[in-house]
Amino acid sequence: MGVRVQHGDGTLIKGERGERFLLPALFGWYTPPVRTDPLAFLGEQLDDLKQHGLYRTLRVLDGEAKSTSVYDGRSVVNLSSNNYLGLTTHPKLKQKAIEAIEQFGVGSGAVRSISGTMAMHMELERRLAEFKHTEAVVVFQSGFTSNAGTVASILTRDDAIVSDELNHASIIDGARLSRATIKVFPHGDADAARRILSELPSTQRKLLITDGVFSMDGDLGPLPALCDAAEAYGAIMMVDDAHASGVFGRNGRGTVDHFGMHGRVDIQVGTLSKAIGALGGYVAGNRNLIEFLYHRARPFLFSTSHPPSVTATCLAALDLLLEEPTLIERLWENTRFFKAGLQAHGFNTGVSESPITPVMVGEGAKAMQFSDRLFAEGVFAMGIAYPTVARDRARVRTIVSAAHTREELQYALDVFGRVGREMGII
Ligand SMILES: Cc1ncc(COP(=O)(O)O)c(C=O)c1O
Numbered sequence: 001m002g003v004r005v006q007h008g009d010g011t012l013i014k015g016e017r018g019e020r021f022l023l024p025a026l027f028g029w030y031t032p033p034v035r036t037d038p039l040a041f042l043g044e045q046l047d048d049l050k051q052h053g054l055y056r057t058l059r060v061l062d063g064e065a066k067s068t069s070v071y072d073g074r075s076v077v078n079l080s081s082n083n084y085l086g087l088t089t090h091p092k093l094k095q096k097a098i099e100a101i102e103q104f105g106v107g108s109g110a111v112r113s114i115s116g117t118m119a120m121h122m123e124l125e126r127r128l129a130e131f132k133h134t135e136a137v138v139v140f141q142s143g144f145t146s147n148a149g150t151v152a153s154i155l156t157r158d159d160a161i162v163s164d165e166l167n168h169a170s171i172i173d174g175a176r177l178s179r180a181t182i183k184v185f186p187h188g189d190a191d192a193a194r195r196i197l198s199e200l201p202s203t204q205r206k207l208l209i210t211d212g213v214f215s216m217d218g219d220l221g222p223l224p225a226l227c228d229a230a231e232a233y234g235a236i237m238m239v240d241d242a243h244a245s246g247v248f249g250r251n252g253r254g255t256v257d258h259f260g261m262h263g264r265v266d267i268q269v270g271t272l273s274k275a276i277g278a279l280g281g282y283v284a285g286n287r288n289l290i291e292f293l294y295h296r297a298r299p300f301l302f303s304t305s306h307p308p309s310v311t312a313t314c315l316a317a318l319d320l321l322l323e324e325p326t327l328i329e330r331l332w333e334n335t336r337f338f339k340a341g342l343q344a345h346g347f348n349t350g351v352s353e354s355p356i357t358p359v360m361v362g363e364g365a366k367a368m369q370f371s372d373r374l375f376a377e378g379v380f381a382m383g384i385a386y387p388t389v390a391r392d393r394a395r396v397r398t399i400v401s402a403a404h405t406r407e408e409l410q411y412a413l414d415v416f417g418r419v420g421r422e423m424g425i426i
Helices: 040-051 091-104 119-132 143-154 169-178 190-199 223-232 287-296 298-302 308-323 326-345 364-376 406-422
Strands: 003-007 010-014 020-024 068-071 074-078 136-140 160-164 181-185 206-211 236-240 267-271 281-285 356-362 382-384 394-399
Touching (some): 119 281, 143 281, 160 190, 181 190, 223 236, 308 326, 364 394
Parallel strands (some): 236 267
Antiparallel strands (some): 010 020, 136 281
């Protein structure tokens, strides 16, 4: 069957061998254009997801992101948020955001390098550098762009990146964009990282990179051993502390502080979107690194800066980290309580060392079904399957926050136990 296209004088028909016929338009006669959908292959892939029980609809939040929230019209204990300290709804932060809108408007109007740098952007960078004990900081629009923009801009096709196999997608994308040689070491294996570094030409520039906290398993990268390896082979050491910011280290300074690695990690990425409760990411390091990123990081150069409300919120959150350490203490108390409860039920909680606790299920469709059953009983814990994790390591991921009450956590544990037993997971 050829392709039919509506044409000014009638309908143009293209035959299979490219021959063309023009059917003249007749009064009162209309043939709708027929066009093959070039995106049909996407539909086929979605059908495949449906057949394998892996198709997801987005859960829609109605109201604020809190420890118990309304999703899809159902009130559920929320164990699927990165809102570690409960700051998304903190009254002081909301007040600062409102004041910033009133004083400075709703947008910056441009990218940072043209006319979109406001005094408060500079203040946040200065405050974050002080907080992280580094010379300087640059703030990006997200944690994703912090990683991808940094890795892609500091490396070239002549360089090498040595990366943990479970590092975040933003690191992988940045590495691909840089065109550097990508060498992957088995998860958490610092000896393997060292071996790879030793086999690379000594003159080649190398970046050794790990997540501080791995977002799907909740375990920590072996930072001290990786720092040793980086130093032994002259590699740049970089850590993505997206899930450690506001969670690990004194006042939430991250894994570099937690492990006492100050001065040994050249590039630290943090987020403002998770524990800090708003949006954004930042890179902390020496002055040259930050000035270079001001000149070369593409998300910095080609994407508009944060609106004043976001920056004001982050500044207020930073004050809270310093003034209210009890927030982080409460997060850890809740973490210990919930993990112990899951383990007492007999769940396999993997290797987690953080508030992220996976409940291992194995098969993808079963993890999704488990998540749906929990949701129906009032607990929102996301099912995570391939390609986010390996095919046989699907899980339901839980994240507790400082804002959860003991009653909420106990309720969730009871539901986990009941549904887990019914589904034969425990
Ligand atoms: C390990 C890790 N790095 C970076 C990011 C990106 O952070 P953001 O959500 O601020 O873009 C995430 C968030 O999913 C993450 O889990």
